[in-house]
Amino acid sequence: MVEMSKKRKVAYFLAILLSILYLLWRVCFTIPWHAKPAVLIFALLLVICEIISNSTAYILIYFRLTEKKLPPAPVSYLPAATLPAVDLLIVTHNEEPELLRKTINAATFIEYPGQLNIFVADDGDRPAVAELAAAYQVGYIGMQDNHQAKSGNINHALLQLHAPLFAIFDADMIPYSTFLQATVPLFQQNFQDLAADPDQTLPLGFVQTAQSFYNADIFQFNLFSEKIVPNEQDFFSRDVNVLNGSNNHALFTGSNTVFLRQAIDDAGGFPTDTLTEDFELGAKINIAGYSSRSTDKPQASGTTPINLRGVMKQRTRWARGVVHSCRNLHIFLNPKIGFEMRLILMNCYFYWWSFFRRMVYLFAPLLFSLFGIMVVKANFWTLMLTWMPGYFLLHYVLSDTSDKIRDERWGEIQETFFAPYLFLPVILESLGFHERKFKVTKKTSRTSLRDYLFSWPYYLLWLVHLFAIIKFNYGKYGSEILVGSVITFWLISNFINLSFCLFISMGRQVYRKSERFKRRASGQLHLGPALKVILTHDISEGGLSFAAVSDADEPHLHAGDAVRLTLYHGRTPLDLRGTVTRVQPTDQAPIYSIKTAKMDRTTENHYLQLVYDGENELLPAEQDTWITVFDELYLNVVMRGRKLQQRLRRRPSSKRSH
Template sequence: MSNERRILNVLAIALSVIYLLWRVFFTIPWHAHLFTLIFALLLVFSEIVSNFTGFMLIFFRMLATTKKQDLTIPDYDARQPLPDVDLIIVTHNEDVELLRKTINAATYIKYPNHRKLHIVVADDGNREAVRALTDYYHVGYIGMDGNKKAKAGNINHALEQLHSPLFVIFDTDMIPFSGFLNETVPLFQQNWRELQDDPDHAEPLGFVQTPQSFYNADIFQFNLFSEKIVPNEQDFFSRDVNVLNGGNKRALFTGSNAVFLRQAVDDVDGFPTNTITEDFQLGTELNMAGYISLATKVPQSSGITPIDLKGVIKQRTRWARGVIQSCRNLHIFTNPKLSWMNRLILLNTYAYWWAFFRRMVYIIAPLLYAIWKIQVVDANFWILMVIWAPGYFLLHYVMGDTSGKGDKAGMIRNERWGEVQETFFAPYLFIPVILETVGIKAKKFKVTSKNVTFSIKDKLYMIPYLVLWAVTLFAIIKFNYGKYGSEILVGSVITFWLMMHFINLSMCLFIAMGRHVYRKNERFTREVPGKVKLAGGQDWHPIRTTDVSEGGAAFTFTDNGTMPLQANDAIELRLRSQHNWITLTGKVARVVPRGKQMPLYSAQVAVAPDHNRDNYLQLIYDGANQTLPQVQDAWITPFDELYMNLVVRTRAWERRLSERFNRV
């Protein structure tokens, strides 16, 4: 980080602190009605906490520069013994075919001595179908009945029967890449060498967390037609915030695709069972026991994320309640065993789940004044401009620079996009967070289903956004109607916030409207050589694929393309993977002319359920889905996305109306 950037960071924090001091001491309407005073205090407290979380991100990024937090993965150390590794795939009641992909990928993981890699499936449902699947892939099976301690109990039960010095945790839907162990295990060997060479200063490594990565577009990307514009919503934490935590040797465990030192977990008596977020709590317990934790930046696995509104909200509600539970169990405000760095990270995480309550406060505050003239900030307009505006806009600019740089040049998420995501979750998360904080727990939680299911009930989730959107629109009109000249200027701050919330709520409405899912399988960019012939024919022609999926493949000819291939032709494909030839059968679905270039052929394909299928699954899922962006497109503004969604959805409605009237 340059000195100029450091100066801007410090100046932004200083101006923001001055503003907050002014807010606390000079703008609270102490003599107002009780409701007004309570809401005024909630607003100023929300501003303090929001600024605190921003300051923490800036602080961690400045600290990370001096500590060089970019983690370099070493080679295997020949001087250190190659450890045995237990790879545990945890399953509850997930679809067996989803589990197949993860088990299959685990069997392809590279390791210098494959006999030292022990793959087991921990199934707390004791399902015969899962046992049969493990028999097919020749991996271990550990079943159990009547598990009342959820995922943590399942893992602890499996660990009782395993003894390797390292173990890996994978969820059912998190498919490992073949290089997973090569990018994690050497870090433990390096740490063991450091402990031998300098035992007085080296700290033992408890676990290494790799990023949570997903091969399908999330609900924000998909429903806003933004698959090419913004990265996955969870990338900001996994590829940026948690990497910063790891730079301070305090990475958080996020539930899957992490490697653990068995001794460390034994030292804290296994996975905690007194919370529904055993991952978050375990990581901190290991830090408290004297173990460090690291986070890598490059994904080494990929999973599927839900895109139905009900599934996403239930998932985040479980996470929110679980983190609040774990923070209470860990006594993050008073626990003397927590280091100052651990405490800051936990406080920052705790504050994140209160961001949705704060967002509701921010939405409601300007509505109170615009509609009912309830003034929760007692301030002169010109003084407000002098004290608030410089700090707000400079901090906004600085936060834009610190909101996560991807592996390529570019930002993972900007502040405006973060506000949209907060607004989306706010109506559904702020009440569970409050209830969990005061000790009112949810009766039952279920594992989030990854199968996309839509019903008319899903549309009911739109109601909070629609109500807030309509009230905000009414407030904008009512507040500005009949104003002229200086009146518009003086009221510009209220109008500014109303417009910001209106834009965010409009985006939330589009997300809640959903989008029809046509594709059954996700498409992956995979360029591999192969050959094609007509079914029953003799002549093979060389091709190269452009993308593949479980049900299809797109390819071009690499010769002169003289093969007469048309839509609906039955074909046979053979693709060259690093393991063997893969044979596919199918038919041409579409031929796309490309001018002077060779045409692009899209084919529907099928593969026999044997090792052919296993190799094909590995070809598809071994590596990140490059069709999805890693960084945000800085040229696309929220106004561009609003316009794009409005145009796309208006055209869809026009087509539906046209089809209906044409039928009549």
């Protein structure tokens, strides 16, 4: 087990104990049994939501306390072991060929000394995709009349693939060249362990690498937080799922994963009766007696949507799919599911109910502050003694377990953002009203008028909370303010969360056509017969920035100058031409930004690999804990204010020009 200090253990146990005592008090003494039926139902819902919220926290704490320390993963292929053949499948539905091309190109650069077979599975059976596969000399598996969505496409391809290991990628998930080096050795080690001690070793069913995205997500981008908070999905992918894997029950998240082919066959192939075939297949593989691992380091990067409508459609599909899959798996009663795996699946199920709980938490203080409806029957001082110690200690403990990636406050903001659009689909799916149609989320969509129409719940709830805060506290003095402080606390807390939701829903103008990556590539700048040694600072599909290695090599370029340079991708020289767009003075050599001109296909393939082979280090991997929620609010007010000022300044000048 991972070592944990005695003080932290005591804090964890005390947080659980105090919160359990609070819940017992809530159930036994605070429910208004004699209230009107509608009020009583809401009061019971509130208690149930609190119990489930605390239960999910207990599950996370339990896994922190019992986290197993796994043997370190091999850093390279095991020399004494046989390298198994790998079938790598890139799955596409209706994605643009240019997006798919980046993934195919990167797959051809994967370093593997064994047999690697790359295939594109296209359920649209499109000639353009077949031509693209042929151009990169990879296999093409077309399919017509697919009525089973992504699962049908994959199962059709699997009938034609037979390697012992099987890797899968979504069309927009670009693999790194080290992908197999980070995953296959785990299978090699497992094969050796099985041969040495088959009775004490579980066969490894799959290795899930961490999901990674090279563009800022909707929270990072719309809140001007690209340097402050990591991607919203990082908490699960790089923390919770790694914790699941330490218990041999990592979850499959749909892409950049390597499977033991036999495990997929034993699980019955990819499930077709769900929208989240990944989640269900991973669970079925574990139920079939296989273990699973998750790495904390990404080995592929993709794009994530930043428009409100696209994000909500994606999450609605995930929510409905997981709830449906949990029903298919019978997670509460299935005798084949072990204790720890059941906890993991329950935690996944209850996560999607957190948005219903968040709606209950939003409305509970409003009922009392606006209408005097009491859903918690309690004396103020008794409430303070029973609720406050457990609540704040539990939140401290939860922050202690995840503060490197995301604290509890950010979790509440994200829950509040999703709640208005996810709580109803979860209810409907739980009642058996299924969503059958699979829709691929468009990752390239930008904020539009329809997105602004989607933001009306946040404006309405924000205004109602503002009115409630004023109405509830207006005219109160002294002890009245103190007694009402709990309601005011929840109103203000919800108001802050909704303020962030407003800023997110406002969107933000996208100016860049492609993402920048921090890359250090060496090369030479051609200045007539002379060559100046340069080093890149960042790079994108459309251009790059560089500086001379020393002041003596300073090339003295100006904006508008045409340039020619040679960059090196490994040992391959890339001949690039472009135009200087910007000169940035620094204390050392100036940094020159250039827009690259069109390249030949071979050069462009290497250039794309130079861009996408690795994480985008310009985005943070951990949360900046020095920046508080109030700092973030202030930042957004200032940035939005500046944008508004710029628009107002432009209006008179545009009128005069007419």
